[in-house]
Amino acid sequence: MAVKIQQDFLSFDELLNHWAKESPDQIALEMGERTTTYGEADVLTRQLIALFRENRVGHGDRIAWLGKNSDRYFLLLYAAARMGAVIAPVGWRLAPPEMAYILGDTGTKVLFVEEGFIDTASEVTAAMENAPKVLEAEAAFRMAKDMAPADYQPAALDDPILQLYTSGTTGNPKGVGLSNRNMFSLRKPSMDVAVPWQTYYEDDCILAAMPCAHIGGTGLSAIATSAGIRALVLPEFTPDGVLRAIQSGTTHMFLVPAALQFVIQHPLAKETDFSRLRYLMYGAAPMPLELLKQAVATMPQAGLLQVYGMTETCGTVTMLPPEDHSLEGNERMRSAGKAVPGVEVQIRSEDNSEVPRGEIGEICIHSPSNTAGYWKLPEATANTIDSDGWLHTGDAGIMDEDGYVYIQDRIKDMIISGGENVYPAEVENAIFGHPAVAEVAVIGIPSAQWGEEVKACCVPKPGMEIEAGDIIAYARERIAAFKAPKSVDVIPEMPRNASGKILRRQLRAPYWEGQDRQVS
Known part of the structure; x- marks a missing residue:
């Protein structure tokens, strides 16, 4: 097997140009x-740029x-x-009002829709004042293939190209802008740190099974493109789909722990040949x-x-390598590892x-992968990224003498259920x-299956039953x-402090008693 020599490029445009010449x-x-x-x-991407232009999509749109x-x-x-437009993947599991908010917030000009979601797109856009043009994806690709590849001015490295939405504590999600530089x-390779899991071979394959509306799904495309290897795309996560992908030659993949549990407990796992799977990345929730x-x-x-990592850091900023894992378990396996090269x-x-x-304190990140900020939310940006460029994660943690980071709690109230971020304010x-x-x-309360699950604590109105x-x-x-x-507690009154703030920790305490930490 020939080693793929990664290139010192920082954009999809440079990499696609390179691999089209070197490995067409x-x-x-x-x-x-x-x-x-x-x-x-x-x-094909040059033809899609021509399609964008025909639909009045230009740089920054x-x-x-x-x-x-x-x-x-x-x-x-x-x-x-390649040309500096920005794509926003909309989670297909979202409710129509949530979809409409993202489309309205972005000011999307064209919505590309899979065939199975045409009715949903029609419902969502029908209620919008400035609805985007809707193009069925396969029809759009057929149109593009009939066009001449376009000439274009490549996007600047710091121009946003991807806008992912992360739930907001105020109830509305925030658009996180990510650039080519953030992605790559x-x-x-100039990081000059030779580690086995950053070495790729010609027949390597990375599996994209997590949702593309999350950095854990879309981010894998940057790994594949930077290394010039194959990305195998599953429409959605299914245990048997992942196992068949492993059987067919997947060498690298990322799963959240809840998904991994489904995979290894599936009956097909006993018949699957795992010998070609070299690296399994896991995260978005701690691994029991x-x-x-x-x-x-x-x-x-x-x-x-x-x-x-998080959406705002364009994914991974710390890693616990294979040598720190053991079947017997050890203290370091409770950590999130150490900063990856290039990150403080x-x-x-x-x-x-x-x-x-x-x-204990707040985990803060300084990295070239950090977002420049939230779309149209300067105050939220300033509250997250300080004047020196340090991104404040909202996670509380401890760092030991060797630089290993141990997550203790969340300063913010976010719940992570099956790798999905849920903010209480949205649900409330x-x-x-x-x-x-x-x-x-x-x-959020502990869940053996999902890490955490969502519980609502409700006080009824006088004379009403819930x-x-x-x-x-x-x-x-x-x-x-x-x-x-997933469950509801009916309580007579909310516990509050002297200033009237609801004491969530008091509501959570009975469910987390005996846990090592206050996140699962």
């Missing part, structure tokens, strides 16, 4: 029976994708990244030790890499000064209009099902 017949994207080589991707994971989505991303700065032991036993040849991590106090090693807003609810507070099933159904009509509460 190498498969870039594979989905089902459909494959696209790097040579074909180079031409927004387009959007509504559908599951698709090679079509990734090609649209590559085309936008930590994947440069017992599940980790099962993973090691099921796929002993695979190197396990715990990764920690500090634990800071409320006055924004670094605390001594071993003391969805429940608050219920006629029987006087007050509501949403918390039925848990009604609350859950009411919420599901207004927000995505994964955000809706």
